[in-house]
Every structure is written in structure tokens, then in C-alpha cells.
Amino acid sequence: xxxxxxxxxxxxxxxxxxxxxxxxxxxxxxxxxxxxxxxxxxxxxxxxxxxxxxxxxxxxxxxxxxxxxxxxxxxxxxxxxxxxxxxxxxxxxxxxxxxxxxxxxxxxxxxxxxxxxxxxxxxxxxxxxxxxxxxxxxxxxxxxxxxxxxxxxxxxxxxxxxxxxxxxxxxxxxxxxxxxxxxxxxxxxxxxxxxxxxxxxxxxxxxxxxxxxxxxxxxxxxxxxxxxxxxxxxxxxxxxxxxxxxxxxxxxxxxxxxxxxxxxxxxxxxxxxxxxxxxxxxxxxxxxxxxxxxxxxxxxxx
Amino acid sequence: xxxxxxxxxxxxxxxxxxxxxxxxxxxxxxxxxxxxxxxxxxxxxxxxxxxxxxxxxxxxxxxxxxxxxxxxxxxxxxxxxxxxxxxxxxxxxxxxxxxxxxxxxxxxxxxxxxxxxxxxxxxxxxxxxxxxxxxxxxxxxxxxxxxxxxxxxxxxxxxxxxxxxxxxxxxxxxxxxxxxxxxxxxxxxxxxxxxxxxxxxxxxxxxxxxxxxxxxxxxxxxxxxxxxxxxxxxxxxxxxxxxxxxxxxxxxxxxxxxxxxxxxxxxxxxxxxxxxxxxxxxxxxxxxxxxxxxxxxxxxxxxxxxxxxxxxxxxxxxxxxxxxxxxxxxxxxxxxxxx
Numbered sequence: 001x002x003x004x005x006x007x008x009x010x011x012x013x014x015x016x017x018x019x020x021x022x023x024x025x026x027x028x029x030x031x032x033x034x035x036x037x038x039x040x041x042x043x044x045x046x047x048x049x050x051x052x053x054x055x056x057x058x059x060x061x062x063x064x065x066x067x068x069x070x071x072x073x074x075x076x077x078x079x080x081x082x083x084x085x086x087x088x089x090x091x092x093x094x095x096x097x098x099x100x101x102x103x104x105x106x107x108x109x110x111x112x113x114x115x116x117x118x119x120x121x122x123x124x125x126x127x128x129x130x131x132x133x134x135x136x137x138x139x140x141x142x143x144x145x146x147x148x149x150x151x152x153x154x155x156x157x158x159x160x161x162x163x164x165x166x167x168x169x170x171x172x173x174x175x176x177x178x179x180x181x182x183x184x185x186x187x188x189x190x191x192x193x194x195x196x197x198x199x200x201x202x203x204x205x206x207x208x209x210x211x212x213x214x215x216x217x218x219x220x221x222x223x224x225x226x227x228x229x230x231x232x233x234x235x236x237x238x239x240x241x242x243x244x245x246x247x248x249x250x251x252x253x254x255x256x257x258x259x260x261x262x263x264x265x266x267x268x269x270x271x272x273x274x275x276x277x278x279x280x281x282x283x284x285x286x287x288x289x290x291x292x293x294x295x296x297x298x299x300x301x302x
Numbered sequence: 303x304x305x306x307x308x309x310x311x312x313x314x315x316x317x318x319x320x321x322x323x324x325x326x327x328x329x330x331x332x333x334x335x336x337x338x339x340x341x342x343x344x345x346x347x348x349x350x351x352x353x354x355x356x357x358x359x360x361x362x363x364x365x366x367x368x369x370x371x372x373x374x375x376x377x378x379x380x381x382x383x384x385x386x387x388x389x390x391x392x393x394x395x396x397x398x399x400x401x402x403x404x405x406x407x408x409x410x411x412x413x414x415x416x417x418x419x420x421x422x423x424x425x426x427x428x429x430x431x432x433x434x435x436x437x438x439x440x441x442x443x444x445x446x447x448x449x450x451x452x453x454x455x456x457x458x459x460x461x462x463x464x465x466x467x468x469x470x471x472x473x474x475x476x477x478x479x480x481x482x483x484x485x486x487x488x489x490x491x492x493x494x495x496x497x498x499x500x501x502x503x504x505x506x507x508x509x510x511x512x513x514x515x516x517x518x519x520x521x522x523x524x525x526x527x528x529x530x531x532x533x534x535x536x537x538x539x540x541x542x543x544x545x546x547x548x549x550x551x552x553x554x555x556x557x558x559x560x561x562x563x564x565x566x567x568x569x570x571x572x573x574x575x576x577x578x579x580x581x582x583x584x585x586x587x588x589x590x591x592x593x594x595x596x597x598x599x600x601x602x603x604x605x606x607x608x609x610x611x612x613x614x615x616x617x618x619x620x621x622x623x624x625x626x627x628x629x630x631x632x633x634x635x636x637x638x639x640x641x
Contacts, residue, residue, distance in 0.1 A: 013489025020430035020619060071430065071618030082432040082617025097434045098395065099364045132363035133395070160364055162340040168363035234339060291624030294616045 018070060018284070023083050026053040028223030031193040031246035032155050033057035035123070035200035041091070042120035043204075044109035049084045049097040050155075054125055060088040062275065066283035073289040074282070080297065100126060100133030103152060107139045110148035110213075121149040121207050128217070129160025131174040140213060144181040147212040151203050154215065156187075157222035162234040175217035185215040191244045194253070220246070310499045311484025311491050313344040315457035316422070319464035320346055320384060322503050324354055327382065330468055331358045333369055334386030334422075343388045343424065344483050366396035370421065374404040374473075377419040382468060389435045390423035390477060393443070404473045405448030416471045420464075425453075426479040426527060426578050427622055429488065433614035436622070440477065440525065440577060441584030444555035449473045450508055451555040455482065455529035458497040459553055462506030469505065479527040479578070494530040509557035513566070517548035520572040520636055523563060523589055524551060528576040528608075528627050535632035543633075545640060555585060560592040564600075567593045571602035574635050576627050581609035606635050 014022060026033075029050070036057035039045070047054045055065060061076065068075030069083045076088055084097035092109075096102050106124030113120040130136065131154055143150045154174045158165045171177070178185025184206065188199045196218055203214040221243040225232035232240075254260055260268070310318075324330045332350065334342055338361040341348030351359040362369045366387070373383040387393070393400055400421065407415050427436030444451045450472050454460040460478065467474040480488060482495040514529060515536050524532035529551040536547035548566050552558055567573045573593060575586040586607035593600065608627045616622050 014431075015429040015489060015619075021617065022429070022431055022435065068617075071621075075618075077617075079618030079621060080433075080614075080616045082430060084434070085432055085617070097432070098392065100395075129364045132365045134365070134367050160335070162336040163361055163363075167361055288620045289618055291620045294621035294624050295611060295613055298613050 019083075020071070021082055021084070023228045024050040024226065025224055025228055026050045028191075028221040028243065028245065029053060029155055029157060031191050031196050031250065032125070032153065032218050032220055034193045034196045035153065037197055038201040038204045039123070040120065042118055044092040044106070044113065044120065044122040045094075046102040046106040046109065046122070046124040047086070047093070047095040048099070048102050048126055048130065049095070050127070051086045051095040052083070055086045055088070055093060055095070058088075058093045059091045060086060060093050061090070062279040063282045064088070066279040067286045070283045070286070071288065072283055072286035073293070074286040078293065078297070079289045100130040100135040102126060103130075103135045103139035104142075106152075107143045107148060107150055110143065110150035111146065113149055114146075119208060121151065121204060123151045123153060123204075125153045125155055127160065128154055128156040128158065128165050128174060129163070129168060130154075131177065132168060136177075140178070140181045140183065140215065143213040144183050147210065149207040149210070150213040151200075151207055152213065152215045153200070154217040156217050156219050158239070159222055159226070159232075159235065161226040164234075173217055175215050178215035181213075183213050183215065185217070188216065188218045191220045191246045191249075193246055193250045308499060308501065309496050310457045311496045312454065312457045312460040312478055313346060313483045313485060315461035315499045316344060316346045316464050316478070317348060317350075318499070318501070319461045319468070319503070321350060321353070323465065323468040324350065324358065327468075329380060329382045330384070331360065331376070331381055332384045332386065333360045333362050333373055335362055335364060335388065337361060337386055342386045344386070344422070344478065344485060346386065346422065366392055367399050370396045370399035371403060373419045374399065374407065374417055377404075377417045377473075378407065378415045382418050384420045384422055384468070387421060387423040390425045390439050391434050391437050393423070393439065400449070400475075401446040405446055408472070409448055417473045418471045420467045420474045420476050422476045422478065424480045424483060424485075425477045426481060427615050428481055428626060430617055430619055430622060431615075432617035436615035438477070438479070438526070438577075438579045438610075440555055440579040441588070443475050443477070444585060444588070449475050449556065451475045451477065452508060452553065453477045453479070453526040453555060454553060455524070455526055455551050456495050456497045457499050459506050459512070461499055462504050463508070463553070465503055466505045466508060477526065481527045492527060492530045494533060506553070508554045509559050510553065511559035511562040512551045512553055513548065513562065514551050515547070515549040517546040517570065519546045519570055520548070520574060520639065521563070521566040521570045522547050522549045522632065522636070523573070523575045524549060525555070525577045525585060528578055531627050531629045531632055532576055534629035535636065538629065538633050539636055543637065545636060547636065552589070558588070558592065560596075563589060564593050564596050568597070568600045571600060572639055573601065573605040574608065574632060574639065575605070576608045576632055578610055578627055580612050581607060582612050584609065603639055606639055608632055608635055
């Protein structure tokens with residue numbers, strides 16, 4: 001047995017550096033965020049512990065989010081939430097890092113939407129691993145009984161930390177589980193932006209028309225480990241080779257279909273990169289909160 | 303390297319105990335997320351999947367209610383399951399299975415059903431994992447009757463206490479502070495947590511506090527990682543201020559060795575309790591009360607506590623560090639107390 005002696009220590013410290021904590025990146029899963037194209041500004045979204053691509057597409061303030069990732073005072077939550085807990089009230093966006101907890105909360109968003117009668121809907125995004133939590137069953141049954149305008153999007157990246165979907169889930173597709181609640185379920189293959197746009201558009205229309213909830217499972221790829229810098233040694237090489245980088249594929253498709261001339265696309269990319277760099281510079285230069293600010297915001301009123 | 307100088311961190315010490323108990327007793331099994339190949343977040347199951355097979359080192363879905371409930375059922379039916387939970391915060395998902403079912407079945411069945419299972423969970427903050435991945439929940443768990451709750455502060459105790467847990471017939475919640483385990487990706491564990499660990503099996507009894515350092519002016523009770531804050535503080539108090547601090551590690555919340563704690567405070571007349579859990583309605587209050595109830599006149603001054611303020615753990619480092627106990631907080635509290 002390999003002995004772990006005093007003085008022989010791990011080299012990586014999660015607590016150190018400018019970006020501390022267990023950072024779960026959505027690199028590879030960006031195409032799912034295209035669903036935001038089909039949302040209105042009155043709709044509500046609840047993400048999980050890997051919320052960043054969705055947050056950006058939902059219009060979450062980029063500078064505020066970048067500052068929150070670094071735990072700065074100017075962050076969306078003043079540095080209280082961090083990268084697993086992105087909240088932006090101005091765009092009806094929330095997230096939570098307890099697996100599966102976003103589902104009942106989004107069902108509640110849908111209840112409020114139905115009560116307001118403003119034709120808005122609620123969407124939650126879970127990973128395929130979260131579909132084995134009790135909240136999946138409880139939320140879908142409740143939402144179906146109440147006929148709520150709720151869409152459960154399952155981001156199927158095939159992995160829950162180091163456990164594969166086949167190891168943890170009794171059936172191949174969580175969208176098939178929708179049948180248990182008498183509601184529609186659909187699977188979208190290929191991490192493909194256009195298919196995701198079409199499928200989410202259909203699902204959102206369906207629930208917006210008052211037909212009750214919808215389960216949409218979207219194949220996507222977690223092109224990193226569970227968290228940065230986990231190299232995902234459990235993922236077989238042939239699976240890694242099969243990953244479709246949806247951003248690169250989308251770029252290719254735009255050019256192939258002549259949606260934009262290459263020069264305009266490059267201009268757009270330059271602008272986006274500048275915007276992101278601007279947000280990062282803002283975040284890096286921002287101040288940390290004063291330590292005693294930790295005691296503020298526990299309650300709405302004192 | 304000889305056996306006498308063999309030093310291990312808590313995670314490795316736990317692995318040895320689990321491996322030995324699994325080898326000795328076929329009823330011992332382990333369940334958890336990412337344990338079979340990955341070895342779990344503590345590395346406690348590293349290599350055990352290969353050695354004992356998928357029937358005894360069971361990878362589970364993210365289904366805490368089912369897994370804890372199933373472990374309780376398996377225990378009632380003769381198995382001795384260990385369930386690993388990466389963060390104690392996740393007990394919120396399955397608290398009924400823990401507190402209403404596993405903890406109460408022995409009592410409600412009039413002792414007919416024993417529930418010999420171990421729930422192993424990491425606790426604590428300091429890594430900017432924010433409010434849903436940084437709690438200790440010592441008081442929450444210790445408050446509920448029917449489960450033993452243990453919190454080793456070093457590898458020697460950790461191994462012995464895991465043997466005790468797996469050889470006993472009760473439901474044991476085994477809490478290991480994230481700063482003490484020696485987990486991959488978490489930097490160097492607190493040096494005092496790495497200790498000399500015999501390779502053979504041994505037990506450390508529950509309900510016996512460890513007097514880590516003898517002293518005469520003030521009693522410092524530290525729990526889990528906070529034991530080491532107290533030890534560091536005691537060294538500073540002695541060298542810089544001429545104050546002699548006694549440091550006690552209760553090692554187990556349930557059962558709690560109230561006698562050793564009382565005897566120490568009777569000797570020193572002063573008490574500071576240091577615990578990473580939320581300050582209100584928790585372990586710190588319980589320990590102070592257990593002294594005051596016996597004889598409040600032993601206190602030369604009002605007892606004090608250093609604990610997490612009653613706020614969710616903030617993500618941002620300056621705010622989180624402000625909330626966590628530290629040796630400097632312990633020193634300043636003692637100096638204030640001694641005035």
C-alpha cells in the first residue's frame with residue numbers, strides 16, 4: 001500500500017488562488033443555453049451547481065456574475081453566493097448547489113406564474129444524475145397534477161461526478177420517465193444548437209398554452225471533469241473522442257449556411273470576447289467585501 | 303521507514319480501519335457516490351472496490367433518501383453498512399431517513415432491531431464552497447436522539463473510532479472535518495491531524511474526552527478542526543502571555559464526556575469552547591451548560607465561546623475567514639476572559 005507520509009502532500013489547494021472553491025464549469029454544455037432564445041423576459045429559470053452558460057444566456061449581469069465568481073463586493077450577491085450560487089433577481093434567475101433542489105423551486109415559480117396569470121413559464125435545469133433524486137418524482141407529479149407551466153430540462157452529460165449514467169440510472173433516457181406522470185417527454189440528441197432551439201421552442205409553447213409540464217432531456221457533453229481542474233480520468237477516451245464541441249459546431253454551421261459572412265462573425269466574436277474580458281477586468285479590480293459584511297443580509301428585516 | 307514512525311492523515315487511517323473490518327466481517331459493506339473506482343472524496347474506499355467487489359463497495363445514484371434508508375434496512379437485516387456522504391450539508395435531503403428512521407428504530411422496536419450503520423460525512427468550511435457545502439451541523443445531528451455522533455481530530459483517533467463504530471451495534475454519525483482529512487485537492491491538512499498510526503487494529507472508546515494538553519488557568523474545549531486552533535492558541539498563550547491553558551478534545555458529541563470537562567473547569571475556573579458549528583442552540587451551549595448544571599460556582603468568570611456566527615457560510619474568503627474559528631480568536635477571547 002502506498003503510504004501517505006507527513007511532508008508528502010497534495011499540490012493543489014481548492015481554497016487558494018483568485019478563484020477559490022469547487023468550480024463546476026459548463027464548458028461543452030453551452031448549446032443548452034440556446035433555450036433562452038425561446039424565453040420571454042417574464043419567464044423564470046432555476047439552474048443548479050453548473051449554472052454559468054445558462055446564466056449568461058438568460059441575461060444575468062456579466063460584470064456582477066464575474067465579480068461574484070471571485071467573491072467580490074460588486075458581485076451579484078456581494079460575494080455571499082459564489083460560483084455555485086448565481087442569483088439575479090432582475091432577470092428571474094436562481095441557482096442552488098444541492099442536487100435536484102432546483103426542481104421543486106421551479107415548480108413554485110410556475111405556481112406563482114399561474115397565479116399571476118401573466119402567461120409566463122418556469123424552467124429548471126438539472127443534470128442526468130439529479131433525475132435519481134426524490135425531488136424529480138415529487139416535483140413532476142405535483143406539477144402534472146397542478147397542470148403547471150413548467151419545463152424540466154435534463155442536461156444529460158452522462159456523468160454524475162465520476163459515476164456514469166449507465167451505472168446509476170435504470171433506464172437510458174430520463175425523458176421516458178415523463179410517461180409515469182402522463183406528461184410529454186422528449187430526448188434531443190447530439191448537443192446540437194439548432195435541435196435544442198427547436199425542441200425547447202416546442203416545449204415552452206406547450207406549457208405556455210396551459211397543457212401542464214414537459215420533460216426535455218438534452219444530450220450534452222461535460223468536456224471537463226466534475227470541477228476545475230478534475231481531468232475526468234473515469235471518462236473513457238472513446239467517449240471523449242465522440243464529444244461534439246457545440247460552440248465550434250455552431251460556428252461551422254453559421255458559416256456553412258451563410259447566416260453570417262466570416263468577417264461579421266469574427267467581428268461579433270471580437271466584441272463578445274471584449275465584453276467578457278471587460279467583465280473579468282472589472283471583477284479582478286473590484287474590492288473584496290469587508291469581513292464583517294458576512295453578518296449582513298441574513299434576514300430581509302431586522 | 304519503521305512502523306513506529308509511520309504517519310498518516312485521517313483519510314488514510316479511516317481507509318485502513320474500513321479495509322480491516324471488511325476483511326474480518328463479511329457483513330461490513332460500503333455505499334456512496336463515486337466510491338467504487340474513484341475511492342470517494344476521502345479516498346477511504348481507494349482500492350477497496352477492486353479488493354472486495356461491487357457487491358460490497360456499492361456506487362449509488364444521487365439518491366440520499368433511498369441510500370440512507372436502504373442502509374438502515376440492511377443494518378436491521380444483519381449487515382453493517384458504511385454510507386459515505388461527500389458533504390454533511392446533504393443530510394438536508396435525507397434527514398427523515400437519518401433522524402426519524404435510522405436513529406429511532408432501535409428504540410421504537412424496543413431494542414428488537416439494531417441499526418449498526420455508519421454515516422461518514424465531511425464537515426466544515428474554509429474552502430469557499432459557500433453555504434450549501436461548508437457547514438458542520440454538529441449541533442443539528444447531536445441534538446437528535448438515537449445516534450452516536452463522533453468527530454475525531456487526528457488520524458490515530460480516527461482509525462480507532464472507526465473500528466469502534468464498525469464493531470458496535472449502534473447507528474454512528476462519523477464526522478470528519480474537511481481541513482483534517484487530507485483529501486485530494488484540498489491542500490495540506492492541519493499538521494496536528496496527521497499522527498502516528500499503528501498498522502494493527504485498535505479501538506478508541508466513545509465518550510472519553512482526550513486531554514490534549516494539561517494546564518491550570520483556563521480550559522479550552524475544541525471540537526474537530528478547532529482542537530488544533532486551541533492547541534495553537536495554548537502555545538501562544540503560554541509563550542507570550544504566561545497563561546497555562548488546558549486543551550480538551552471531547553472526540554464524541556454523543557456520548558459526551560461531561561465529567562472530564564467538568565473536572566477541568568473545576569481546576570482552572572475558566573472555560574472557552576471552540577466549535578465550527580453555528581454558535582446558537584449548539585454544541586458550545588451544551589458544553590457550557592453541562593458544567594453550569596453541576597456547579598456554577600466553579601466559574602471564576604463567565605464562560606465564553608468561539609463559534610460560527612448565525613449566518614449561512616459566505617463564499618468570499620474574507621467573509622468566510624471572519625466567521626470561522628481561529629487560534630487568534632481563541633487567544634484574544636482568553637486574554638479578554640483573564641482580565
